[in-house]
Amino acid sequence: MAENEHVLLRHREIPDLDNLVVYREHNGFKAFEKAVTQMQPAEVTEEVKASGLRGRGGAGFPTGLKWSLIDAKSWPHYVVANADESEPGTFKDREIMEGNPYQFLEGVAICAYAIQAHAAYIYLRGEFWQIAVKLDGQIAAMEAAGLLGQNLFGADYSLKIFTHLGAGAYICGEESAMLESLEGKLGMPRLRPPFPPSFGLYGKPTVVNNVETLANVPPIIERGANWYRTNGTEKSPGTKIFSLSGCVNKPGNYELPLGTTFRHLIFECGGGIPEGRSIKAIMAAGASSSLITANDQALDTPMDYESVPSVGGQLGSASVIIIDDSISIPWLINKTVHFFRHESCGKCTPCREGTYWMSHLTERIVKRTAKTEDVALLYDVASQMRGKCLCALGEFSIEAVRSGIDRFRSDFDLTVGASVVSADQEKLTKDE
Amino acid sequence: MLERKYLAEKYAQEIQAILEKYPSDRRQSAVMPLLYLAQRDKMYVSREDILEIGEILGITSTEVASLIGFYTLYYDQPKGVYRIQVCVDLPCALRGAEKFLTELCDRLGIQPGETTPDGLIAIEPVMCLAACDKAPMFQVQSGAGLTYHENQTVENALSLIEQLRRDAAGRRVAGHERGRDANG
Ligand SMILES: Cc1cc2nc3c(=O)[nH]c(=O)nc-3n(C[C@H](O)[C@H](O)[C@H](O)COP(=O)(O)O)c2cc1C
Ligand code: SF4
Ligand code: FES
Numbered sequence: 001m002a003e004n005e006h007v008l009l010r011h012r013e014i015p016d017l018d019n020l021v022v023y024r025e026h027n028g029f030k031a032f033e034k035a036v037t038q039m040q041p042a043e044v045t046e047e048v049k050a051s052g053l054r055g056r057g058g059a060g061f062p063t064g065l066k067w068s069l070i071d072a073k074s075w076p077h078y079v080v081a082n083a084d085e086s087e088p089g090t091f092k093d094r095e096i097m098e099g100n101p102y103q104f105l106e107g108v109a110i111c112a113y114a115i116q117a118h119a120a121y122i123y124l125r126g127e128f129w130q131i132a133v134k135l136d137g138q139i140a141a142m143e144a145a146g147l148l149g150q151n152l153f154g155a156d157y158s159l160k161i162f163t164h165l166g167a168g169a170y171i172c173g174e175e176s177a178m179l180e181s182l183e184g185k186l187g188m189p190r191l192r193p194p195f196p197p198s199f200g201l202y203g204k205p206t207v208v209n210n211v212e213t214l215a216n217v218p219p220i221i222e223r224g225a226n227w228y229r230t231n232g233t234e235k236s237p238g239t240k241i242f243s244l245s246g247c248v249n250k251p252g253n254y255e256l257p258l259g260t261t262f263r264h265l266i267f268e269c270g271g272g273i274p275e276g277r278s279i280k281a282i283m284a285a286g287a288s289s290s291l292i293t294a295n296d297q298a299l300d301t302p303m304d305y306e307s308v309p310s311v312g313g314q315l316g317s318a319s320v321i322i323i324d325d326s327i328s329i330p331w332l333i334n335k336t337v338h339f340f341r342h343e344s345c346g347k348c349t350p351c352r353e354g355t356y357w358m359s360h361l362t363e364r365i366v367k368r369t370a371k372t373e374d375v376a377l378l379y380d381v382a383s384q385m386r387g388k389c390l391c392a393l394g395e396f397s398i399e400a401v402r403s404g405i406d407r408f409r410s411d412f413d414l415t416v417g418a419s420v421v422s423a424d425q426e427k428l429t430k431d432e
Numbered sequence: 433m434l435e436r437k438y439l440a441e442k443y444a445q446e447i448q449a450i451l452e453k454y455p456s457d458r459r460q461s462a463v464m465p466l467l468y469l470a471q472r473d474k475m476y477v478s479r480e481d482i483l484e485i486g487e488i489l490g491i492t493s494t495e496v497a498s499l500i501g502f503y504t505l506y507y508d509q510p511k512g513v514y515r516i517q518v519c520v521d522l523p524c525a526l527r528g529a530e531k532f533l534t535e536l537c538d539r540l541g542i543q544p545g546e547t548t549p550d551g552l553i554a555i556e557p558v559m560c561l562a563a564c565d566k567a568p569m570f571q572v573q574s575g576a577g578l579t580y581h582e583n584q585t586v587e588n589a590l591s592l593i594e595q596l597r598r599d600a601a602g603r604r605v606a607g608h609e610r611g612r613d614a615n616g
Binding site: 085086087088089090091093094119125126127128129130133162164165166167168169170181182183184185186187202243244245246247251252253287319321322323327332335336339342343345 | 453454455458459460461462463464465467468489491498499502503504505506521522523525526527559560561562563564565571577578579580
């Protein structure tokens with residue numbers, strides 16, 4: 001792609017793109033109009049399928065395929081946009097919704113048309129209260145402009161979009177927990193199958209897609225699947241927003257073709273590691289990541305759904321956290337484990353108990369009160385949880401633990417008998 | 433049978449708008465927005481609010497109360513007029529957020545999780561707020577809603593806190609005068 005050409009972060013070049021008039025001056029809602037007036041719903045789904053777009057929420061599931069799985073025998077259908085964005089290290093959906101909200105809303109509308117839904121909900125994490133207020137205004141502007149409501153573009157199609165705020169629970173980003181929460185219940189995952197395309201919101205067929213996934217849809221419909229495939233790789237087409245954070249000079253969101261190397265992101269875009277330190281590890285999927293040892297092979301690995309696993313990681317939502325050589329891995333996993341212990345919904349025992357025990361062990365390890373066998377015990381607890389949890393949160397919680405011990409064992413040897421935290425960090429952990 | 437209609441009367445329009453978002457046979461979906469509505473009124477959800485929300489939606493107060501326990505952004509106890517919630521999750525911690533929190537608390541003479549003696553400012557460590565590239569950062573929760581403050585220094589934060597204290601004092605005076613007018 002032309003360097004700097006943004007498909008998603010277009011607001012960086014176009015001022016006031018969050019204004020409906022400006023958005024429409026830049027071809028806004030042309031794709032939605034084209035879909036409703038010139039295409040059959042199934043044709044829209046086919047185009048998205050042909051584009052090869054994969055879900056940006058973490059799992060990389062093919063988007064067009066998901067839409068085609070909607071059960072046509074059960075009605076009504078719903079779209080639920082996942083704007084929960086709570087993975088530590090992820091801050092891309094927020095930028096889309098703040099800077100280029102109409103492209104996302106247009107994506108919601110096109111998805112709704114493709115599955116013939118007449119209502120769509122945007123589930124935002126509660127902390128995005130200000131964004132929700134703005135989105136409500138933008139939705140109202142769309143209604144006033146005849147882009148939402150009855151008989152859109154003179155066709156026999158109607159649509160309403162609503163925002164819904166969560167209230168501080170990471171687990172509500174998991175799609176089935178999100179649907180429970182939207183129904184006014186505790187946000188706990190459902191047993192699956194059935195999956196949302198057959199049994200979703202209120203038990204009705206539902207497509208759940210991430211904000212970034214949906215923001216990709218208008219350009220696909222407007223410019224076609226073949227154009228879309230000119231970015232990215234064969235199996236991971238398109239551009240992706242990489243949220244770069246941690247020990248790096250220029251943290252931020254970078255929209256790059258899938259398949260760009262870690263080296264390019266970290267050193268060209270991110271300006272490298274501060275204060276002349278060197279890079280030690282990469283977490284490519286936020287706190288849910290395993291720790292990738294940052295050697296040359298890893299740095300030259302293309303960031304796409306197939307390649308990242310080859311260096312022992314996952315691409316996930318592409319929240320790339322950089323760890324430099326001043327960071328102690330036990331301190332790091334103590335952080336991630338605390339996160340997951342706090343966020344475990346408690347529905348199933350292996351996750352509830354496992355994250356509890358892991359947090360005790362990592363706490364002991366960073367506080368120097370650990371016994372030599374505690375590291376092995378920690379590894380054992382993590383391994384016991386594998387494959388036994390109801391949802392992926394439990395699995396996420398052990399990624400950094402197991403890979404940390406496997407790949408940075410010497411960091412743990414240091415901790416049995418030597419303090420790895422500064423005084424103020426110790427104080428903090430006590431208070432949490 | 434409960435007769436309280438405090439929310440129903442004070443926020444009739446808002447409640448109507450909330451209920452219209454969901455199918456008429458799926459009113460329970462409105463429980464989260466209604467809890468926010470009640471909480472904005474006085475920064476926590478009271479026992480009476482819980483009962484009234486249950487009545488509005490036709491669900492038990494136990495169901496409503498269980499949500500408050502499950503979701504971290506609802507409170508059933510008053511605490512601090514302003515909650516300053518500092519992110520100390522991994523990406524922010526890699527950029528000095530823990531030091532920021534400790535220093536801020538030291539300067540205010542409290543521990544993380546505590547409220548200042550005047551009852552106005554509570555400082556709490558929280559998990560990722562999707563602003564990891566702009567650490568240190570925090571959000572401020574108050575009856576007026578929720579705002580983000582990014583790329584912060586301890587000095588910035590302290591001057592914001594002074595501003596919040598002035599706002600609160602201003603509101604107290606205004607409230608007093610309203611009270612006097614009503615009495616007089
Ligand atoms: C614990 C957990 C948290 C998740 N959090 C999010 C999230 O914050 N945002 C998101 O889009 N997907 C999240 N997901 C993935 C969703 O379950 C779902 O796969 C996704 O929204 C589907 O959309 P996509 O196909 O467009 O990626 C999470 C999954 C799990 C297991
Ligand atoms: S794995 Fe954890 S978060 Fe997922 S359902 Fe079980 S207890 Fe809840
Ligand atoms: S880790 Fe602090 S905002 Fe993400």
